[in-house]
Amino acid sequence: MGDAIYYLITLIVGVGVGVSIGRYLLRQIFKKQELDAQEKADLMIKEARTSAESIKKDKIHEAKEKYLQLKSDFEKDVSRRKNQMANKENTIKQKDVNLNKLIEENKRKDSELNKKKDQYERQLELLKGKEKAVEEAHQEQITALERIAGLSADEAKTRLVESLKNEAKTMASSAIKDIMEEAKMTATKNAKKVVIQTIQRTAPEHAIENCVSVFNIESDDIKGKIIGREGRNIRALEAATGVEIIVDDTPEAIIISGFDPVRREVARLSLHRLVTDGRIHPARIEEVVAKTTKNIEEEIVEIGERTVIDLGIHGLHPELIKLVGRMRFRSSYGQNLLQHSREVAKLAATMASELGLNSKQAKRAGLLHDIGKVWPEEPELPHAILGMELAKKYKEHPDVCNAIGAHHDEIEMTTLISPIIQACDAISGSRPGARREVMESYIKRLKDLEDLALSFEGVNKCFAIQAGRELRVMVDAESVSDTQAETIAFDISQKIETDMQYPGQIKVTVIREMRSVAYAK
Numbered sequence: 001m002g003d004a005i006y007y008l009i010t011l012i013v014g015v016g017v018g019v020s021i022g023r024y025l026l027r028q029i030f031k032k033q034e035l036d037a038q039e040k041a042d043l044m045i046k047e048a049r050t051s052a053e054s055i056k057k058d059k060i061h062e063a064k065e066k067y068l069q070l071k072s073d074f075e076k077d078v079s080r081r082k083n084q085m086a087n088k089e090n091t092i093k094q095k096d097v098n099l100n101k102l103i104e105e106n107k108r109k110d111s112e113l114n115k116k117k118d119q120y121e122r123q124l125e126l127l128k129g130k131e132k133a134v135e136e137a138h139q140e141q142i143t144a145l146e147r148i149a150g151l152s153a154d155e156a157k158t159r160l161v162e163s164l165k166n167e168a169k170t171m172a173s174s175a176i177k178d179i180m181e182e183a184k185m186t187a188t189k190n191a192k193k194v195v196i197q198t199i200q201r202t203a204p205e206h207a208i209e210n211c212v213s214v215f216n217i218e219s220d221d222i223k224g225k226i227i228g229r230e231g232r233n234i235r236a237l238e239a240a241t242g243v244e245i246i247v248d249d250t251p252e253a254i255i256i257s258g259f260d261p262v263r264r265e266v267a268r269l270s271l272h273r274l275v276t277d278g279r280i281h282p283a284r285i286e287e288v289v290a291k292t293t294k295n296i297e298e299e300i301v302e303i304g305e306r307t308v309i310d311l312g313i314h315g316l317h318p319e320l321i322k323l324v325g326r327m328r329f330r331s332s333y334g335q336n337l338l339q340h341s342r343e344v345a346k347l348a349a350t351m352a353s354e355l356g357l358n359s360k361q362a363k364r365a366g367l368l369h370d371i372g373k374v375w376p377e378e379p380e381l382p383h384a385i386l387g388m389e390l391a392k393k394y395k396e397h398p399d400v401c402n403a404i405g406a407h408h409d410e411i412e413m414t415t416l417i418s419p420i421i422q423a424c425d426a427i428s429g430s431r432p433g434a435r436r437e438v439m440e441s442y443i444k445r446l447k448d449l450e451d452l453a454l455s456f457e458g459v460n461k462c463f464a465i466q467a468g469r470e471l472r473v474m475v476d477a478e479s480v481s482d483t484q485a486e487t488i489a490f491d492i493s494q495k496i497e498t499d500m501q502y503p504g505q506i507k508v509t510v511i512r513e514m515r516s517v518a519y520a521k
Contacts, residue, residue: 215254215271223247225280226254226271236282240289241267261329262300266292300325307338311345313364317394324367326374337374340428341367347424348417357416358399365403365421368396372404382505384408408505448500453492453508458484470507471496477514485512 217223227234227247234245242263246255256267270292274280277288301318304325308316316324327338345366352362372386381389388405399415406418407425446464453462453473461474473492475485489510496506 215256215268217252217254217275219252222275223254225278226275228280228282232282233280233285236285237267237270237289240286241270243267261331262296262326265329266296269296300328303328303338307342307367311342311363311367313345313360313367316364320368320371320390320394320396323371323374323390326376327370330374337370341370343428344369344421344424347427348420351420351424352417355416355420357420361397361399362403362417362420364396365400365417366424368400369404369407369421369425382408382410384410409507410505445500445502449496449502449506452495452499456488456492458488468502468506470509473508473510475510475512477512480512482512485510 225233226237226245228236234247238245244257245267246257248255254271256264256271266289270285270289273288273292274285277284301322302325304321304323307324308314308321324338324341327341328336330337345363348366349359349363352359368387368391370383370387371390372381372383372388375386375390384405384407388401388411391401391404399417402411402414403418403421405411406413407422409422413419413422446468449464449468449471450462453459453471456473458475458480459473460476463472464470465472471492473488475488480488489508492510493506493508496502496508
């Protein structure tokens, strides 16, 4: 028992001594580490100070160099400006010297002119005196001649004037007649020949379309199938084609109404296939309409290809060929657009050949001149400008593009083909029977157009020409100036746009004519 206590006490004493020794060693280790860290910190601070001093010296040196450079540049700029100012001062001084010389020269010339003026006035006085003496002598001679001839001077003058007047009238009439006949033979003959031969060589077909197509059926029983239960078939057909299907009491006929001829044709062919097949329900309708639409697109391309082949036009872009095919389903005033374009192409080619121009380009421009009317997106642009942009997009010749864009005068004509296309377009459209318009409404529209222009102050006369596409306004030259004439033309065009409905565009031409009339008696 006593040994155990002794060991325990020894152990406790050993532990205490060990703890004390450990704490002492730890303090020594921490103290050494602290000294090492302090030395490192001092070393780092010293290095940082050294580096900072070096950087400071470099920056100061760099700033001094920059300062010296700026100072040198500034001194050079100041020197240059001083030289410029000196040069300008010298120039101004030289100009002052020259100006003084000019002033002296002008004073000298004024003095000489005043002297010459005095001389001329003295000479004029002498001439007046001589003129008076000559007049008195002339009067004495006239009196002597009257006494000898037995006629007064006025009677002799009247007889001489009458004789010369009759002779001059005869000679003038003969000369005018010869000139007119020669002008008609030389200027009008060839033009008439070209136009008449061109028209005679073109034998177009006429196709009149409207906004309604008629689908014929064998019996009225089919109408019920087309309508379907509670009208679901006809609603599905209208939704798929975008047209209106009218099923009324008309025997053996269904009316297809829509402004787009392509949609009407799709609806007509789809109805034909559905009636022939006998299966008519919404799903079948959508399937048939989709197939028909695809077939119509293929047919449009085929029509375009066939047209360009018939006309002998090569290298036309596929998109333009497709637009040419779409013309088959578009009409303008009842005139089929494709037939109209084909006709213009043939007319233009013939006329260009007669005039010695490029007939291929003329034919190409004639076919494409209304291509902007069938662009499906229908932007807010005139169809001529849109057609020109499409032609440029698909790399057509600049002469062809200009002819397309200028055929309604939206842009300036820069090639000889352009007026030919404009003339051929007018020939094709204005030919009797080519287009359709109710006569009463046509006459009323032109009369309203003239009355609108006559309502403006200063307008004397007004004429609607070119089938209402041009308005010629005659204004009073005394009360309307050239600037006011331009203002009147603009105001009339704006009033036409706001107050009237008309196809295409109307050209307003204001004519201000000053006539001076005198009579020789």
